[in-house]
Amino acid sequence: MFLYLFVCTASQGVLDAMTNRGLGVAFFSPFNTERYFFGFRPIVVSPISLHRLFNERGLQVLASEAKWVWLPSFVLLVIGTVFKGNRSGARVA
Numbered sequence: 001m002f003l004y005l006f007v008c009t010a011s012q013g014v015l016d017a018m019t020n021r022g023l024g025v026a027f028f029s030p031f032n033t034e035r036y037f038f039g040f041r042p043i044v045v046s047p048i049s050l051h052r053l054f055n056e057r058g059l060q061v062l063a064s065e066a067k068w069v070w071l072p073s074f075v076l077l078v079i080g081t082v083f084k085g086n087r088s089g090a091r092v093a
Contacts, residue, residue: 014038015069021045043068 017025017038022045024035044064047053053061 015043017041018068019043019045 013025013027016022017027017036018041019037020041020043024037026033026035028034042064044061046061046065047057052058
């Protein structure tokens with residue numbers, strides 16, 4: 001459970017550093033207040049306003065998050081489930 005929560009927490013900063021707008025991520029705060037982005041920034045930033053979320057821009061945001069966040073997360077979940085199933089001693093036919 002600790003490892004799962006650690007990965008969830010650490011991934012937040014990594015995903016924020018992959019967004020195409022914003023202030024960047026202060027990875028080393030409070031020791032260093034410099035903010036960083038990754039060179040590869042494919043995730044479209046979500047608008048704050050609900051009105052702007054439910055239009056064409058909102059669809060771009062959802063498509064971006066589905067492609068770069070949800071799909072890889074689902075793939076890792078499936079791989080983890082298969083790996084866990086194989087570790088339990090069950091034979092795969």
